[in-house]
Amino acid sequence: MTKSENQRLHYFIDKQEILELINRYCQAADRHDPEALRALYHTDALDDHGAFFKGLAMDFIDKLPEIQAPMEILHHNVTTVNIEIDGDYAEGEVYILAFHKAAGPDGSIDVLIGGRYFDKYEKRDGKWKFAHRAVVTDWVHIQDPSAVNLEHPFIAGSHIGRPGADDPSYTFFKLIKRQTP
Template sequence: MSANEDLLRRIDRLESLDAIRQLAAKYSLALDMRDSDAWVNLFPEDVRVGGGKTGRKDLRDWFEETHSMQFDGTSHHIGGHIIDFDDADHAQGIVYSKNEHETGPEWVIMQMMYFDKYERIDGRWYFRRRLPLYWYATDLNKPPVGDRKMRWPGAQPYHGSFHDLFPSWKEYWDRDKAGTGNDTPVAEPAPLEKFIETMRRGHPLPKPRVRT
């Protein structure tokens, strides 16, 4: 690879990083402003919706039905964003999000992260998939202490899968319960573009349970 080709590749990578980070911010703005067309256009035309459905029209129908029934208003605050590239046109990411929801008489706060897959199609980056992983959701005046921290009004509390993508969480607490330290050698730093995969260590994806 020539020096000029390497420079062009690096510029493309920087532009792609910014475009992917913009995706997360655009997702939050479109969701909070209830612009369903802007929101669904962040996904490719053949987006899988679930229940055997595909396409932006079906995704828009789901968006409008879900948010009109559940929330009077929302605000999504984007935190840290880690992006690893699989190749020039495919990437994956972890995005932290702190959210607020007006839902009837209760004000529900939420902490979560998204596990994303991104794809560049005809020069534009899209979400290929967003998997939400929740730590807690609870009324502003009710701290989510204890188990089953997903506590929506009118629903039974449930586990939100926040820690289930990465095996280190369970391993850490298993060692603590056993009263043993970690005497294994410190691992080598993750290879470039492999930070998320290194932390996952082949761990399977949790089953999605969607609340935005």
């Protein structure tokens, strides 16, 4: 293999590891799994979730149980991903669609957000993790009251996703491991 081919191979391996990091973030957030999220950030990483939080990512993760408590459904979907890598440093602009069904004092509402993550990643000790993540909202659609109906006869008998260890994925998979509370 030539030096150029070897460099390209390492570039694509690094890019794939970063893509897996991004996907694991969505999985951990949707399952309300703070310990899985904690493993994705460097200990000195920053997180900027706007009005919800701005500061050290570990402090944000500590506050997540409170922030996520009213979230009956979280469903993050990654769409367009642009990543640039320079050695052990990388940046990503990650487009997302994030659905939230949140309980409120007058009943549940649906919030669909189209946005982006502005990410900075660092590879330390051979492992890519978030060094800084900022959340940008491009648009939002709110349905009040919620239009989600998990009792409709059309989905009778379906497996229904849930936050935490009650999600069907915890018992279905052998290879895809989950943190347990």
